[in-house]
Amino acid sequence: MKRLSLLLAGIAAIAATPAAAQTVAITGGRVVIGDGSEPIDGGTVVIRDGRVLAAGANVAVPAGAQVVDARGKWVTPGVVAGFSRIGLVEVDAVDATNDVQAANSPFNAAIDVAPAVNPEATAVQVSRAAGVTRAVVSPGTARSIFGGQGAVIDLAGDMQPITRARLFQYVELGEEGAGDAGGSRASAHVLLRNALREARELSRPAGRPDDVLLTRADATALVEVLAGRQLLLVHVERASDILQVLALRGEFPTLRLVLVGATEGWRVAREIAAARVPVIANALNDLPASFEQLSATQSNVGRMRAAGINVAIGMINDDEARQVRLSTQYAGNLVALTRIPGATGLSWSQAFEAISSAPAEALGLGGEIGSLRPGRRGDVVIWDGDPLELSTGVDAVWIDGVRQSLENRQTRLRDRYRRPQEGALPHSYSPR
Amino acid sequence: MRGGFAAVAAAAGVLLFGCANQGAAPQAASGEPPARSSAPPRYQPPADPYPSTYRPYPGVPTAITGATIFDGEGGRIENGTVVMVDGRIQAVGGADTPIPEGATRIDGRGRWVTPGVIDVHSHLGDYPSPGVDAHSDGNEATNPVRSEVWAEHSVWPQDPGFSRALANGGITTLQILPGSANLFGGRGVTVRNVPGRTVQSMRFPGAPRGLKIACGENPKRVYGNRNTMPQTRMGNIAVFRATWQRAVEYRDRRARDANTPRDFQLETLAEVLDGRMLVHNHCYRADEMALMLDMGREYGFRIASFHHAVEAYKIADLLQQANSCAAMWSDWWGFKMEAYDAINENIPLVHNAGACAIVHSDDANGIQRLNQEAAKALADGRRMGIQISDEVAWRWLAINPANALGIADQTGSLRAGKRADVVLWNGNPLSVYTRPQQVWIDGAMMYDMNNPRLRPVSDFELGQPGEGDVK
Numbered sequence: 001m002k003r004l005s006l007l008l009a010g011i012a013a014i015a016a017t018p019a020a021a022q023t024v025a026i027t028g029g030r031v032v033i034g035d036g037s038e039p040i041d042g043g044t045v046v047i048r049d050g051r052v053l054a055a056g057a058n059v060a061v062p063a064g065a066q067v068v069d070a071r072g073k074w075v076t077p078g079v080v081a082g083f084s085r086i087g088l089v090e091v092d093a094v095d096a097t098n099d100v101q102a103a104n105s106p107f108n109a110a111i112d113v114a115p116a117v118n119p120e121a122t123a124v125q126v127s128r129a130a131g132v133t134r135a136v137v138s139p140g141t142a143r144s145i146f147g148g149q150g151a152v153i154d155l156a157g158d159m160q161p162i163t164r165a166r167l168f169q170y171v172e173l174g175e176e177g178a179g180d181a182g183g184s185r186a187s188a189h190v191l192l193r194n195a196l197r198e199a200r201e202l203s204r205p206a207g208r209p210d211d212v213l214l215t216r217a218d219a220t221a222l223v224e225v226l227a228g229r230q231l232l233l234v235h236v237e238r239a240s241d242i243l244q245v246l247a248l249r250g251e252f253p254t255l256r257l258v259l260v261g262a263t264e265g266w267r268v269a270r271e272i273a274a275a276r277v278p279v280i281a282n283a284l285n286d287l288p289a290s291f292e293q294l295s296a297t298q299s300n301v302g303r304m305r306a307a308g309i310n311v312a313i314g315m316i317n318d319d320e321a322r323q324v325r326l327s328t329q330y331a332g333n334l335v336a337l338t339r340i341p342g343a344t345g346l347s348w349s350q351a352f353e354a355i356s357s358a359p360a361e362a363l364g365l366g367g368e369i370g371s372l373r374p375g376r377r378g379d380v381v382i383w384d385g386d387p388l389e390l391s392t393g394v395d396a397v398w399i400d401g402v403r404q405s406l407e408n409r410q411t412r413l414r415d416r417y418r419r420p421q422e423g424a425l426p427h428s429y430s431p432r
Numbered sequence: 433m434r435g436g437f438a439a440v441a442a443a444a445g446v447l448l449f450g451c452a453n454q455g456a457a458p459q460a461a462s463g464e465p466p467a468r469s470s471a472p473p474r475y476q477p478p479a480d481p482y483p484s485t486y487r488p489y490p491g492v493p494t495a496i497t498g499a500t501i502f503d504g505e506g507g508r509i510e511n512g513t514v515v516m517v518d519g520r521i522q523a524v525g526g527a528d529t530p531i532p533e534g535a536t537r538i539d540g541r542g543r544w545v546t547p548g549v550i551d552v553h554s555h556l557g558d559y560p561s562p563g564v565d566a567h568s569d570g571n572e573a574t575n576p577v578r579s580e581v582w583a584e585h586s587v588w589p590q591d592p593g594f595s596r597a598l599a600n601g602g603i604t605t606l607q608i609l610p611g612s613a614n615l616f617g618g619r620g621v622t623v624r625n626v627p628g629r630t631v632q633s634m635r636f637p638g639a640p641r642g643l644k645i646a647c648g649e650n651p652k653r654v655y656g657n658r659n660t661m662p663q664t665r666m667g668n669i670a671v672f673r674a675t676w677q678r679a680v681e682y683r684d685r686r687a688r689d690a691n692t693p694r695d696f697q698l699e700t701l702a703e704v705l706d707g708r709m710l711v712h713n714h715c716y717r718a719d720e721m722a723l724m725l726d727m728g729r730e731y732g733f734r735i736a737s738f739h740h741a742v743e744a745y746k747i748a749d750l751l752q753q754a755n756s757c758a759a760m761w762s763d764w765w766g767f768k769m770e771a772y773d774a775i776n777e778n779i780p781l782v783h784n785a786g787a788c789a790i791v792h793s794d795d796a797n798g799i800q801r802l803n804q805e806a807a808k809a810l811a812d813g814r815r816m817g818i819q820i821s822d823e824v825a826w827r828w829l830a831i832n833p834a835n836a837l838g839i840a841d842q843t844g845s846l847r848a849g850k851r852a853d854v855v856l857w858n859g860n861p862l863s864v865y866t867r868p869q870q871v872w873i874d875g876a877m878m879y880d881m882n883n884p885r886l887r888p889v890s891d892f893e894l895g896q897p898g899e900g901d902v903k
Contacts (some may be wrong), residue, residue, distance in 0.1 A: 093649075093768035122766065239897070267897065286596055286903040287561040287796055288893065294562075295898030298600075322766045329804065332864030339858055340867055340881050342902040390807035390864045393815050410765070410775045414816060417775075420748050420785065 023048045024398065025061040026382065029070030034077040034356035034371035036349050045075050047378035050401035055372035070382050073395060076352065078133025078155075078379035079387075080370050081324035082280045082359035083260060083314025086135045087117035087124055087153055087161060089321035100321070103142035109195065110217035111148025113139045114165035119158065123322045125408035128155040130325030131387065131394045133379035134163060134369050136280070136314070136359060138170045138233065138260075145177045145188050146170070146195070149221060150233065152363060154379070156399035163377075167363060168231035168258070169222065174241050175292050189244065195219070196252055199226045228254035231364065233280070235316065238292035239264040246275045258362055261316045263293040266300045269307035278362035279304055280314035283330035283354075301334055301354065302344035312359035327355045332388035351388060378402075477694075482584065484635035486624055488851075488874030493517045495531040496856055499540025504547035504830030504845035508823035514545050516852035519875035524846045543869065544861050546826055547846050548604025548625075548853035550833040551799050552712070552759050553739050553792040556594055557587030557608050557631070561796060562892075571611035572618065576655050576662060577675050579643065580696035581618035583610045587631040593796040595888040596903055598625050599879050600800035602855035602868040605636060607837055609739075612646035612714040613654045615662065615671055619700060620644050620712060622837050626873055627888050640838040642736070643704050645672075646714035647724055648770050669723060676731040679705060710736040710838055712759075716770035718746035725754045737836040739792060741782075742774040748785030757788035757836045761798070762805040762812075779806075779828060780813025780820060790836060791828045802829055807862035822862055851875075 024047045031043030033055060044059040045052065053062070055075075061067060090097035099116035117137060118124070127135070134154055139147040147170035153161040172180055173188050181188035191213075198214050199222035212219070224230035232255050234245045242262055249255055259265065259279045265272060272279060281304070285296045304311045313330055315323065331354055337345030346354060360370025369377050378401030385392035397404040416430050423430075494516045501512035503524060513529035515522040523529050531537065558570040569586035572578045587608055597603035603625050610617035620642040623634040647668055656663030662671050679701035685692045686702070703709040711728070715721050715738045728735050737757040738744065742765065744751060744758035751758055760782070765774030775781075783789040791806045793799035810825045834844025843851045852875035859866035871879040880886040884900065893899050 091766055091769055091772060126765075264897070284797065284800075286600070286800075288592055288896070288898075289796075290562050290564075294893075294896045295901065297898060297901050297903050299902060319764075319767070323763075325763075329808070329864060333801075333804075336865045336867055339865070340902060342884065388864060390804055390862065391811040391814075393811065413773055414745075414775045414777050414781075417745050417781065418816070420746055420781075 022401070023062055023065040024068060024401065025065040026068045026070045026075050026380065027061065029073045029075035029382065031055055031372065032074065032076040032349075032352055032387070033373060034352060035373065036353040036357070038349055039074070043075070045372055045380055047380060047398060047401045050378050052372050052374055052376045052378055052380075054374055068382070068396070074383040074385065074387055076131075076381050076383065076387055077356045077370060077372050077376070078381050078397065078399065079131050079324075079327050079355050080359045081127070081132055081135035081315065081327060082312035082355070082362070083316050083320060084135040084137055084324045085140065085321040086127060086155070086324055087119065087121050087137055088113060088139075089123065090118070090121055092321060101140040101142040101147070105142075107148075107215060108141070108144035108218055109146040109148060109169060109221040110215065111139055112166055113137055113148060114151045114162050117151065117153055117161050119153075119156070119161035122409055124155050124161075125157070126322070126410055127325050128157070128397055128399075128404055129394060129406040129408055129411070130328070131381040131383065131397060132324050132327065133381070133397065133399050134360075135324060136363060138168075141170070141172045141176065141180050143180060145172050145180045145191050146218070147172070149230070152365060152369070154399050156402060157405055163369070164365065166224070166230065168233045169225045170233045170235070170260075172235050173245060174236040174238060174261070175290060176235065185241070192248075193251065195222055196226050199223045226252065226254065228256050231256045231258055233258045233260050235260040236292075237261045237263040237290070239267040239295070241292065242268050243271060246271060246277060249275070260314065262304070263296045263300060265309070266297065266303035267295055269304045269309060272304065273308040278310040278312065280312045280316070280359060280362055282316050282318055283313045284333055298333065298337055299344040302337060302346050305346060305350060305354075306344060310358055310361055311354060312362045313354045314359065328388050329390060331355050332390070335388065348388065482582075482632060484637040485630070485632045486626070486628075486635055486637055488519045489626065489876035489878070491516065491519060491852070491872065491875035491877065493532050493535040494538060494872070494875070495535045496538045496540040496545055496854075497527070497531070499543050499545040499856070500860075501846065502544065502546045502823040502826040502861075503847070504826055505847075506824040506827055508821070512545065514846060514854060516854065516872060516875045519852055521846055521848050521850050521852050521854075523848055538856065538870070540856060542859070544857040544859065544866075545846070546602070546855050546857065546861060547830045547844060548855055548871065548873065549602045549802050549829045550837070550844060551597070551603055551606040551793050551802060552737060552790055552833045552836050553794045554597075554606040554608050554799055555611070555794065556597065556606065556796060556799070557589065557591045558583050558610065560588045560591030561593050571613040573613035573654050576615045576651055576671055577697060578610075578614045578618050579616040579675075579698075579700040581610060582621065582641075583608050583618060583644075584621035584631045584635065586610075587621065587623070587634075589628050589631055589634060590890045590892050592890045592893055593799070594625055594627060595890060596796070597799045598871055599881070599887060599903065600867065601802055602857070602861075602871055603799055603802070604853040604855075604871065604873045605834075605837075605839070605843055606799070607642060607712070609642070609644045609712065612644070612650045615646060615651045615668060616675065616701075617644035617646055617714075619709070622839065624873055626878060627890065636839060636842075638842075640708065640710055642710045642712045642837070643700060644712055644714065647720045648714070648716055649768055650714070665720065669727070672727060673730070676701065676727070680731065704733050705731065707733070710836070712737050712739055712836075714739045716740050716742050718743035722747055722750055725750060725756065728754075736838070737790065740771075740794070742771050742778060744787075745775060745778045745781035746773075748782045748787050751782065752785050752787035755788075757790050757832060758782050759790040759792035759833070759836065761794070762791065762809040776809065776812040777816055777818070779809035780816075780818045783820060783828070784813070784818045788832050788835065789828050790832045792833075803861045803866075804864060807864075810862065822860070825862070
């Protein structure tokens with residue numbers, strides 16, 4: 001009985017809501033604002049009422065603030081996963097735990113991922129422990145080019161994960177879109193244009209025509225896209241496919257486009273920059289993994305950035321449900337490219353920007369998340385070294401100003417098997 | 433395990449020639465004179481069909497000086513010198529190491545030198561890029577027992593992935609395996625990471641072949657979905673045992689009667705039973721690895737390495753006792769149930785138990801960053817209090833995989849006399865900011881980041897957008 005009560009106490013400790021947001025001053029660390037500016041040594045970050053009050057040098061510590069000594073540490077905004085499916089999956093291959101796509105649903109564009117997000121998914125805990133505090137969460141497509149409406153979530157240990165629901169519509173227009181559309185890119189483009197026309201026709205005084213393809217719910221969902229009130233995230237990889245996406249604005253000038261993937265973006269970087277369309281790209285694609293990625297190179301992100309494009313790092317079809325914690329490693333690799341003749345990488349500050357404020361800006365949330373500029377959400381990470389370096393670990397995480405637990409089932413397993421042999425009792429009896 | 437290569441190769445020579453002679457034995461035993469009739473000569477299988485035609489490319493005597501050396505066996509030399517002559521390591525030592533007259537000198541100050549990285553688990557060539565159906569050559573998923581297939585008969589030498597592994601990962605040797613749809617996936621092949629027109633021209637001369645076997649979810653899913661055996665983990669083991677039993681009986685029958693019809697499926701397994709082929713076992717869960725170790729004892733073979741082994745940390749002591757390596761990712765997890773209990777500290781925990789730990793890729797992207805995978809695992813281990821030095825951790829990428837592949841007397845460390853498989857890194861290779869600067873295979877410089885002409889371009893990439901680009 002004693003053991004049981006100990007166990008229950010342990011569970012309560014995990015489940016308890018973290019302490020409410022209080023005023024915190026993190027002092028003495030190397031502060032990274034996350035907007036591409038250079039790190040500031042010996043800076044202070046103040047979080048109050050769940051928001052960043054101030055960050056930088058010569059920032060006063062408010063009276064009564066809890067002071068956290070970060071000397072010798074790095075202090076940054078939390079990492080923003082630029083493209084993910086975190087919270088939608090517990091185990092990929094266990095269908096019942098995988099809410100990414102709905103192959104047998106009668107709906108597509110109307111689907112909203114927000115109700116499916118599980119804030120207690122192991123991937124949420126594991127990613128948080130690696131310094132990821134927010135994530136763009138997208139549905140996947142199955143039998144339509146439309147995946148549905150995606151969200152931005154936080155990775156805090158509470159039951160309210162949604163930062164913004166229905167922030168964007170997700171659509172496939174490359175090889176996958178061609179498959180979803182019945183077999184060709186041309187069909188995918190007709191489907192998209194037809195869908196947007198059907199959304200437009202919803203507001204006709206005469207009502208909907210008889211020969212519609214979309215359900216009313218799907219057409220209704222696209223009204224916001226058509227009006228430019230909801231972003232349209234388009235996944236394409238091939239250079240010519242990218243140009244076709246940019247051309248959509250000729251017919252639908254109000255679309256607010258974001259390119260997702262864009263492995264061959266470097267080859268049409270001038271056009272993307274001129275269209276002022278942001279890109280969420282895989283960082284390290286360098287193989288012709290498919291015929292739409294023939295010119296893949298790790299220099300893609302750097303070359304697009306050099307062309308003036310706002311490029312964020314995302315994980316598109318790259319363990320996006322579980323491994324967004326690799327964002328820092330990927331960003332570091334882009335810095336490594338700056339030392340390879342002929343390659344184009346990112347400066348350190350640009351690389352960190354690509355996993356913090358760049359994705360936030362691409363999603364129109366730069367005023368809310370992704371940096372330590374005043375007024376942003378209090379998502380702050382203390383690292384024990386350079387956050388992009390492989391040897392670095394996370395010391396502390398705040399989300400919305402609330403200090404977070406870094407424990408998860410992986411750390412619990414680690415602690416249980418520190419010594420593999422059983423002790424006086426089997427491992428199942430190991431105390432917390 | 434050192435010297436394993438020589439022992440296996442010697443055994444292979446004896447036994448393979450033995451087989452060839454056995455074919456002629458019945459004629460002699462019959463007492464009849466050699467046939468002069470018009471009867472066709474008896475078929476004599478070659479000892480080594482599809483033989484390696486690999487030849488090292490020419491190099492020049494080269495000395496790298498002033499570098500930090502990780503020798504691959506756990507040693508470290510500051511301000512060190514590595515000398516390569518005639519394709520071999522001639523000397524490794526400090527600043528006073530003699531340098532042959534006329535040798536090309538490379539200034540390694542501020543840089544690191546390691547042996548070439550070895551990946552024990554790759555599907556380059558049998559699941560190449562682009563990953564189209566027509567290239568899907570890794571799983572002969574037509575029967576759970578397919579020990580008669582050889583991965584080398586699927587390998588497409590023009591896979592662009594080989595060059596990425598060289599330039600970004602410093603990979604000089606890799607084992608290409610069949611997939612894990614089958615319990616017995618087939619033979620793997622160890623290759624030099626040198627582009628060739630044929631797979632034979634890549635084959636590591638004399639390296640033992642490996643047998644790929646798989647436990648767990650994949651075989652039971654593939655065949656269970658077809659309502660055929662195995663459909664369960666107990667079905668997996670039952671089919672395994674029935675097959676090993678057939679192999680034992682086949683081997684005994686062949687020993688008694690050389691006219692026993694050849695069975696390629698069982699011939700592969702007989703080579704395992706005879707200790708001439710190494711077993712590499714795709715296996716995630718701790719409990720299943722323990723069962724496979726017992727199966728090895730039941731039939732008298734050692735499992736050279738468990739691959740993926742995400743729960744190796746739970747039975748690191750058993751792996752140590754069995755002298756089986758665990759080849760692992762640093763942090764892959766959760767993509768299926770048997771990967772659910774993965775932890776970041778798996779590799780250092782296995783190492784810490786005295787077992788042989790290996791970092792592997794199983795992935796055309798991961799193979800470009802095995803050094804980074806080692807670095808992550810090392811750091812996570814240190815955070816839980818397992819203190820392993822950088823140079824000792826490099827064993828996970830060098831001598832340990834070389835041992836698991838039976839090639840440790842040829843490569844896997846910077847030792848005089850070994851093949852000159854060497855990477856010069858432009859910084860500490862356990863840093864995210866470091867890349868290979870130059871890579872030598874058998875003393876021939878096969879990559880130089882400063883020389884675009886030393887950047888291999890596969891046939892597939894010719895005439896395509898991005899041809900010859902830095903990747």
